[in-house]
Amino acid sequence: MKLFDVVILLLTVVPLVVVSAVFPTGLVSGMRLYGWYFIYIALGNYALLSACLIRELLRGRKEKRKEGV
Amino acid sequence: MEVEKVVAAAIFIVYIIGMLVIGVIFRRRAERSAADFWKAAGELGLLPLTFSICSLYVSGAGTIGIPGSVWASGASLFAPVVAICGLTYIMAYLLLILPFRKLAGITPADFLVKRYESPRLMRCVAGVISAVTTWFYVIPQVIVGGILLDLVVGIPFEYGIAIISLTYIIYTFLGGMWSVAWTDVVQGIILFGGCIAFGAYLTIIGGGYAPLLERAAAARPAFAAVHNPLTVAGMWYVWLMYTLAWPAMVMRIFTGKDPATIRKAFLLSGFLHLTYAILLWIPGGAWAAILYPTLGGLMKSPDYALPAAIIHLCGPLVLAVFASVIAAACMSTSDALLLSASACIVNDVVRTFKPEISDRLQIRLGRILIIVLGLLAMLFVYYRVPLIYMIVAMAVGATISAFLFPMILGLYWSRITKWGALSGILGGIITYCLLFLTKAVPTYSELIFGSAVSLALTLIVSAITRPPSKEVKDWLASLRAG
Numbered sequence: 282m283k284l285f286d287v288v289i290l291l292l293t294v295v296p297l298v299v300v301s302a303v304f305p306t307g308l309v310s311g312m313r314l315y316g317w318y319f320i321y322i323a324l325g326n327y328a329l330l331s332a333c334l335i336r337e338l339l340r341g342r343k344e345k346r347k348e349g350v
Numbered sequence: 351m352e353v354e355k356v357v358a359a360a361i362f363i364v365y366i367i368g369m370l371v372i373g374v375i376f377r378r379r380a381e382r383s384a385a386d387f388w389k390a391a392g393e394l395g396l397l398p399l400t401f402s403i404c405s406l407y408v409s410g411a412g413t414i415g416i417p418g419s420v421w422a423s424g425a426s427l428f429a430p431v432v433a434i435c436g437l438t439y440i441m442a443y444l445l446l447i448l449p450f451r452k453l454a455g456i457t458p459a460d461f462l463v464k465r466y467e468s469p470r471l472m473r474c475v476a477g478v479i480s481a482v483t484t485w486f487y488v489i490p491q492v493i494v495g496g497i498l499l500d501l502v503v504g505i506p507f508e509y510g511i512a513i514i515s516l517t518y519i520i521y522t523f524l525g526g527m528w529s530v531a532w533t534d535v536v537q538g539i540i541l542f543g544g545c546i547a548f549g550a551y552l553t554i555i556g557g558g559y560a561p562l563l564e565r566a567a568a569a570r571p572a573f574a575a576v577h578n579p580l581t582v583a584g585m586w587y588v589w590l591m592y593t594l595a596w597p598a599m600v601m602r603i604f605t606g607k608d609p610a611t612i613r614k615a616f617l618l619s620g621f622l623h624l625t626y627a628i629l630l631w632i633p634g635g636a637w638a639a640i641l642y643p644t645l646g647g648l649m650k651s652p653d654y655a656l657p658a659a660i661i662h663l664c665g666p667l668v669l670a671v672f673a674s675v676i677a678a679a680c681m682s683t684s685d686a687l688l689l690s691a692s693a694c695i696v697n698d699v700v701r702t703f704k705p706e707i708s709d710r711l712q713i714r715l716g717r718i719l720i721i722v723l724g725l726l727a728m729l730f731v732y733y734r735v736p737l738i739y740m741i742v743a744m745a746v747g748a749t750i751s752a753f754l755f756p757m758i759l760g761l762y763w764s765r766i767t768k769w770g771a772l773s774g775i776l777g778g779i780i781t782y783c784l785l786f787l788t789k790a791v792p793t794y795s796e797l798i799f800g801s802a803v804s805l806a807l808t809l810i811v812s813a814i815t816r817p818p819s820k821e822v823k824d825w826l827a828s829l830r831a832g
């Protein structure tokens with residue numbers, strides 16, 4: 282595994298475990314806060330998926346360049 | 351007959367004919383070899399692969415069942431499920447795709463057999479567990495089809511089930527993985543287009559997420575219920591680990607044409623799934639709570655929450671159109687599961703006793719199993735079943751309890767032995783089933799205990815049994831390299 286994989290895995294698991302434990306179990310209550318919870322969830326997921334996709338596209342370009350050489 | 355019922359019936363007929371035509375088109379291609387029938391010869395491109403991955407997770411049961419469960423148990427229980435919609439694909443992207451793609455098998459048992467040097471026992475155990483749990487997951491998909499035809503077209507539940515079941519049985523029988531993948535493309539475009547557009551509409555007319563949730567909690571106090579931390583943790587864990595241990599999902603890795611395509615397809619699936627879940631599940635359940643705080647009228651059971659909300663907000667004509675979206679979701683998951691369950695029986699169980707089975711016989715057996723398992727699922731639905739979502743969670747929970755650690759630990763740690771893995775598989779699933787049947791722990795948390803037992807047994811038994819051979823260690827290193 283590369284450093285990128287480890288960082289993404291940590292970002293994936295740690296903050297979302299914490300947030301998912303805080304809200305649904307009632308440690309933080311109030312439906313209005315839930316709105317922000319879902320926004321955080323959506324942005325966090327999109328950011329991580331985008332990071333992986335950009336990495337994938339860059340990897341593809343690099344491989345094509347190598348093949349060209 | 352009312353206009354909306356005529357429109358709904360017309361949409362259904364066109365839709366069903368379209369799916370059957372795809373089955374006929376791919377019939378010859380599926381018959382070229384067993385690899386063609388089970389995994390489209392490992393040649394699927396980005397578009398069909400993305401939709402065929404998504405269709406396993408985004409099912410009819412999820413589309414109807416989760417808003418229904420949000421109505422019944424509250425938004426908080428499903429907050430963690432939404433939270434992992436993108437992340438679960440990232441887990442597979444990081445941990446599984448590259449090594450499994452190098453393996454070039456058909457089912458997850460192909461990895462377990464080679465990894466643990468157990469061509470008979472491991473293949474048979476893994477095949478039986480995978481086939482049973484995968485088949486079980488077909489049942490809620492069929493129920494959803496029956497509910498929709500009942501509500502929208504007015505066809506009695508029992509007949510609706512038969513129409514939906516026969517359609518996907520026939521096209522899967524004809525075209526194998528090829529028709530499953532290409533019907534998934536059509537179904538996926540309809541499903542995601544419809545769900546995302548409709549979910550956005552629900553959120554906008556509710557005034558945004560927070561006001562909508564506040565109104566739902568005011569109308570139905572159960573919507574704001576909090577849950578046992580173990581229940582919440584179990585819910586989070588089951589769907590996060592889904593892509594790593596659910597056999598049908600792992601089998602998708604074998605169908606893509608190259609590692610780069612497979613990796614991109616998993617990530618794109620994450621984008622689609624997340625958008626669909628955020629926009630549809632919670633707003634759908636919230637609107638049902640506002641409009642129908644208690645059961646009665648159109649709300650015959652919690653599973654009617656989303657269709658009832660659509661009829662109330664948009665009228666029956668829109669529901670008629672939306673019904674085709676849900677039918678797409680039901681069939682796109684059912685066909686894939688049916689094919690996977692058949693593959694597990696033929697590739698794993700039958701090959702345990704007859705390793706040199708010809709391609710022709712594999713396809714013939716596979717087709718017979720598709721008919722038998724499809725009809726059995728249909729008949730099973732006629733018996734009374736609990737909440738749709740419960741069946742889904744149970745089938746997935748049992749599988750993950752069994753396979754997660756023997757597969758992932760076995761891939762990344764060469765010290766895990768055959769007996770460690772076997773005891774982990776059996777210990778995990780037995781613990782899960784006992785806890786589920788006795789209700790000894792909070793609902794949905796059975797998986798945590800099942801997984802813990804599986805992990806402990808895998809490690810302890812591996813520590814006291816003979817380590818794997820050098821060949822296996824070298825092979826594992828080659829899988830992980832690159």
